[in-house]
Amino acid sequence: MYWNPAIERLSAKELEEIQERRLKALVNTVYDYSPFYRKKFKEAGLHPSDIKSLNDLPKLPFTKKQDLRDTYPFGMFTVPLSQVVRFHASSGTTGKPTVVGYTANDIRNWVESLCRALVSCGVSSDDIMQIAYGYGLFTGGLGFHYAAERLGSTVIPISAGNTARQVELMRDLGTTVIACTPSYMLYLSEYALEMGVDIANDTKLRAGIFGAEPWSEETRRRIEEKTGITAYDVYGTSELSGPLFTECTERNGIHIWADMFLIEIVDPETGEQVGEGEKGELVVTTLTKEALPLIRWRTGDITYMESDKCGCGRTHPRIMRILGRADDMLIVRGVNVFPSQIEHVLLQIPEVGEHYMIILDRREDGLDEMTIQVELSDRVSIDTTSDILNLEKKIAEKLKSVLNVWAKVEVVNPGTLQRFEGKAKRVIDKRKI
Ligand SMILES: [Zn+2]
Incomplete structure (x- = not known):
């Protein structure tokens, strides 16, 4: 047609x-x-x-x-x-x-x-x-x-x-x-x-x-x-x-x-x-x-x-x-990072839900720090702290292999991150505040 x-x-x-x-x-x-x-x-x-x-x-x-x-x-x-x-x-x-x-x-x-x-x-x-x-x-x-x-x-x-x-x-x-x-x-x-x-x-x-x-x-x-x-x-x-x-x-x-x-x-x-x-x-x-x-x-x-x-x-x-x-490109420790690359990695991990936040900050020593908060999928059940820590480590390693820069990963419970009714604003850049 x-x-x-x-x-x-x-x-x-x-x-x-x-x-x-x-x-x-x-x-x-x-x-x-x-x-x-x-x-x-x-x-x-x-x-x-x-x-x-x-x-x-x-x-x-x-x-x-x-x-x-x-x-x-x-x-x-x-x-x-x-x-x-x-x-x-x-x-x-x-x-x-x-x-x-x-x-x-x-x-x-x-x-x-x-x-x-x-x-x-x-x-x-x-x-x-x-x-x-x-x-x-x-x-x-x-x-x-x-x-x-x-x-x-x-x-x-x-x-x-x-x-x-x-x-x-x-x-x-x-x-x-x-x-x-x-x-x-x-x-x-x-x-x-x-x-x-x-x-x-x-x-x-x-x-x-x-x-x-x-x-x-x-x-x-x-x-x-x-x-x-x-x-x-x-x-x-x-x-x-x-x-x-x-x-x-x-x-x-x-x-x-x-x-x-x-x-x-x-x-x-x-x-x-x-x-x-x-x-x-x-x-x-x-x-x-x-x-x-x-x-x-x-x-x-x-x-x-x-x-x-x-x-x-x-x-x-x-x-x-x-x-x-x-212009969405983030520069983290001199490396070009697109938020879409981060989403791409996260959503390939079955234990991870759809919602995530990217937080950029500058440490006291002047170095950039990127934290990725991501929700656990509601389809999996992980109870022990050590399992969460292992998952965080696994996500951080996958991100590093794609982005060429380390990110701190925090896995949080389903339903805890902000939801967006219009355009999602998933990046908080505290370096600019
Ligand atoms: Zn066509």
Whole structure:
């Protein structure tokens, strides 16, 4: 099943032709209508006529989050506000907030992109979709809402939080698909059990679309084991519109619609493009956005790309699961550590539960100290102190072998660590306080 079969199955050559035509139009538009980009082009000694083919892409300057902050709120818009029909905004927890704007066409293209994605993971007009992403300035709720309605699915616009109500409505209204963060799905399934509702047996839920935070294959396996559903990954960022792409039913990467988005993977240090299959930072050029087009946007997300033909028949390139954020990277005793690597190790250990915290501190002697608190799984029973100590030692050794740095491990009882209703904040860095 396809939403837009003509576009989703174009040949690589046809896609390249569309990309090249749109890229040339884009550089002309931003040069003419965006003082920000005109200045950037001039600084780089570049004129739109220098961009003759896709091979010229590396000549173009990167655009970074800081550029959006520096031009807050509308400095990078290329249309007058009279053509803007909606704003979304980031919360600005790590600096000034960033504002994104959409024309009516931008909203239509956003919906088109997510409709293609939802159909690719099997969502249809027969589904009842519970949208448990936040509604409002965050793009998750409204993004899913409009696409699911456009498909003809029945939407439950419950937004994030209010977990008892989530479980009640899921059971009573017959939710078949849920969209939320993966950490919230784990919390929801535990909460449901406490209410006497076993999602696998007492509800019609069959699939979940999870994102807005990095997660691992092990988390996928645990969600599926606990709830009996099929879990799909979703990708998108507010700067690129919001949630835009999901895995198809092959679940071997996320198709990026190449007629709308031109992707590259670059080395985060040097900015040079890396080869297919090599890890690096995802860089996206928007080919159809009108209000806030972005040239070579540094997403900060670490992944790799595959462009061989997918079993689903779609020809658009795929990115693999996001391995971490370039800016989530922790530096512990000079070693680069991604929280996703820690999760990956922890969830492969059967005695360990889903919830964990990473605490960084600086010792009196000035050295960094990393403590990992992790819950014991509720499926195992370990009673003696020496067994706990052995488990802590085993976890610490596995972590050391992957991270190349020692962590202090504390195993705690199930249900004692903090739960998160939205994005999980599992890192406490006391070195910054
Ligand atoms: Zn596919």
